[in-house]
Amino acid sequence: MPSPTRLSLSRLLAASVTALGLLAAAPAQALDTVKILVPANPGGGWDQTGRGLQQALQQSGVKKVQVDNKGGAAGTIGLAQFVNSAKGDGGALLVGGSVMVGGIALNKSPVKLSQVTPIARLTGEYDVLVVPADSPIKSVKDLMERFKANPGSVSWGGGSAGGTDHIIVAMIAQNQGVDVGKINYIAHSGGGEAAAAIMGGHVTVGLSGYNEFAGQIATKKLRPLAVTSPQRLPGLDIPTLREQGVDVELANWRGVFGGPGISDAQKKELTAAVEKAVKSQAWQDLLKKNGWSDVYLAGDAFRNYVESEVASTEKIVGTLGLAKK
Structure with a gap:
């Protein structure tokens, strides 16, 4: 019969081996x-x-x-x-x-x-096109008539050059037969800066994700003209570009x-x-x-x-x- 000391050491070794096995099998430590x-x-x-x-x-x-x-x-x-x-x-x-x-x-x-x-x-987020509340442009039709007649007279305020907003404007121009080189696009560093430019009358039309302009739309300082989604966005009674004759759809992911x-x-x-x-x-x-x-x-x-x-x-x-x- 093994001595109590030997039995204790055996149990300790067995416990240690078991613990090491559990550590080895444990998943990696979560990021802290x-x-x-x-x-x-x-x-x-x-x-x-x-x-x-x-x-x-x-x-x-x-x-x-x-x-x-x-x-x-x-x-x-x-x-x-x-x-x-x-x-x-x-x-x-x-x-x-x-x-x-x-x-x-x-x-x-x-x-x-x-x-x-x-x-x-x-x-994922779709863009909304907005104009100041007092703008004579009441619809996408009004905007396209002016854009096609004199592309440079329409200034577009959006995010970074080459970003989703800029590409959407270029796609609109191409769809409407307007020379892309004549686009008057003014890049802004964020939605807040763009909204201020639009409300201040520094640009004709602005575009960005709906949330960037939600506050100003709710207080009727900005008028939404269209969204760039395939269907109207849930809870928002804003027509799509496609509904208004402009076959353009793009999301910002x-x-x-x-x-x-x-x-x-x-x-x-x-x-x-x-x-x-x-x-x-x-x-x-x-x-x-x-x-x-x-x-x-x-x-x-x-x-x-x-x-x-x-x-x-x-x-x-x-x-x-x-x-x-």
Whole structure:
């Protein structure tokens, strides 16, 4: 019969082996720190996305989430910083989307989305075209008549050059037989700046995501003319462009990307954290508040989607002659 001491040592060794086995089988430790780079100035859609995701990640268990802004050139300045600073960093996220895809194509940017790691598409949003409440333009028909008669007399206020708003204007011009080179497009750094320009009479018509102008539409300071969706948006009695004879449809999507060269394990961990966050109440409240569509897409499906978006946007920009020479 073994001695009590030998029995105790045997039990201790057995317990240690069991514990080591459990540790080996345990899943990787969840992220406790995330840094989000928003490649735009505070206040716009990307900033709202980044700060909304910050709250959602914290609500879903990430201890520390930091958000930094680095605006300029349709997000490509922030993209360049992220490519240089986040290599191999499994806790870094970059907010981006269709505006950045357009900016890269328009500016022939040396940095590309292929240099970062697609994590997830998060939201989708259609544009609304608005004019000041006292504008003589009452409909898309009025706007198109003026645009076709004298393209330069219509100034369009939207977001970054080459972004979704700019591409929509170019698509409208092409659809209406207007020379794209005669478009008078005035880029703004955010929806707030664009709204001020429109209400101040500095531009003829503005376009951006509905949420950017919702307050001014509600108080009747701005009049909505059309949305760029295939059907009217739920709860909003605003006709589509197609209803009014302009065959144009385009959505602005936003998502997040990981750093260059992160491992499969790091990518899996980041994706899991984002997926958990978008199921949180904080994120669901943000979608409802901003009128954003939940278009969550991750993994290979999102990577394929980004590649398709890049190819189609480059084609649009090239066809419309928007790219810098």
